[in-house]
Amino acid sequence: MTSPGVVIVGAGQSAAVAAHSLREHGYRGRITMLGRERHKPYERPPLSKAVLVATEEPRLEVLTEESWTRSDIVLLSGSDAVALDLAQQHVRLADGQVLEYEMCLIATGGEANTLASAPPANPRVHYLRTLDDARRLRAALQVKPQVAILGGGFLGLEIANSALSAGAAVTVLERAATLLDRFLPPEASAWLESGLRDAGAQILLGVSLSDVHSLPSGRMRLITDVGDLEVDEVIVAIGLLPNDALARDAGLEIAAGGGILVDATCRTSNEHVFACGDCTSQQRPGQIAPTRLESWQNANEQARTAAAAMLGAPLPGPAVPWFWTDQGKHNIQVLGLPAPDLEYVRRGDPAEDKVLWIGHRGSVPLHGVAINAGSDLRAIRPLFNRRQPVQLEDFQLDTINLRAWAKQMQADADATV
Incomplete structure (x- = not known):
């Protein structure tokens, strides 16, 4: 009897990498991938940058045409999985089709968190999650509008820089008192805010938004506790919600903070179902509770881990979380996870636009932040993997070679071992 093979629910970055990894490990069974969008899996990081402003839209495919052909993946685009039956081991689609599986991988990603007063259906409101979203926003930016960006996270600030380069007038509204205070040391946050203001953005911090109205003129009015603001376009970037409804309804275990709970092998609470990417929550070293990591690296690492675990192949080693963002002409890279009790030491000067911070606990490096210093961060990455105390005094000396240190x-x- 022919095996039903592997069904991958989702057709994004993580799904494509997992499918390709299954083939690399020698899996010869059927691989069926289900995707809501009409596009093949594509890279999402450029959506807030090059797709919005580049003269020509960049190529975004995760896998080349040659890789698709070689991997022999059956992609069902425009399909929506509506039910997962764990006992019968099948997935039911919205059109009534039922797909059996030997192993199932859920890679459904996340959905943009929305505001009731700024619904996605409003033609002047933008959420940036898909390629079609980015293309619509790009068209809106062509006329150099006045734009309000709700949310001063990494995505909102990337969009702000892109909108400024397109000639738009940009106002960023953020509820917190500082930008990215949960991810960056105070000095880095201040540097980022100063750069945006110098580039022409208006930054409103500690602002509470109470409502958004469409005006007869076609413009939008934002009602805040510091006054009203009228703009042409509203962009909402207030976070991502894990797309875990399919798993939740099937009875799979969901983390308290949301996301499909997976173990170190990306296996769910059901032995035949795995999950990877933005839809998951996983316990990580040094963390009190399972956490979600919404990053390009995590999507890839979990995909490779899940593929290996499905086949009983050797697992890749655990990776220290890594994240990057391009903010205008500047590159910021983050290694490890922040925590409220970390102390930071600095190498370089933010005024010179090249600086590296190490956040540590008891001299153990746990969180690294690099501004235009990615090579320096890579040089010291092994220290984060080891989780051992180091001498941080020399790190701060510009005369010391970091790799040698x-x-x-x-x-x-x-x-000392």
Whole structure:
């Protein structure tokens, strides 16, 4: 009897990487991928940057045509999985079709968090999650409108920089008192805010939004606790919600904070179902509770882990979380996870637009933030993997070669074992 193979629910970055990894591990069974969108899996990071402003839209495909052909993946675009039956091991689609599986991988990603007063159906309101969303926003930016961006997170600030480069007048509204205070040390946050203001953005911090109205003129009015604001377009970037409804309805375990709960192998509470990417929540070293990581790296790492675990192949080693964002002409990279009790030491000067921070607990590096210093962060990455104390005084000296310093710290740690 022919095996029903692997059914992958979702057709984004993580889904494509998992399917490709299954083939790389030698899996020869049927792989069926279900995607709501009409596009093949594509990279999402450029949606807030190059897709909005580049002269020509960049190529976004996760897999090349050659890889698709070689991997022999059956892609059912425009299909919506509405039910997962764990006992019968099948997925039911909205059109009534039923797909059996030997193993199922849920890679449904996330959905943009929405505001009731700014619904996605409003032609002057934008949420940026899909390629079609980005194309619609790009068209709106062509006329250099006045834009309000609700949310000062990484995505909102990327869009702000893109809109400024397109000639739009930009106002960013953020409820917190500082930008990205949960992810960056205060100095880095202040540097980011100053750069945006210098580029022409108006930044309103600590602002509470009470309502959004459509005006007869076609413009939008935002009602806040510091006064009203009228703009041409409203962009909402207030976070991502894990798309875990299919798993929840099937009875799979869901983390308290949302997201399909998976173990270190990306297996769910059902032995035949795995999950990866933005829809998951996973317990990680040093974290009190399972957490969600919405990043390009995590989508790829979990996809490769899930594929290997499905086949009983050797698992890739655990990776320290890594995230990057391009803010205008500046690149910011983040390694590890922040925590309220970390202390930070700095190398370089924010005024010179090149700086590296290490957030540590008891001299153990746990959180690294690099501004235009990605190579420096890569040089010291092994120290984050080891989770051992290091001598941080020398790190701050510009005269010290970071790669040599990191190797010395590793050698010193090995000598004490």
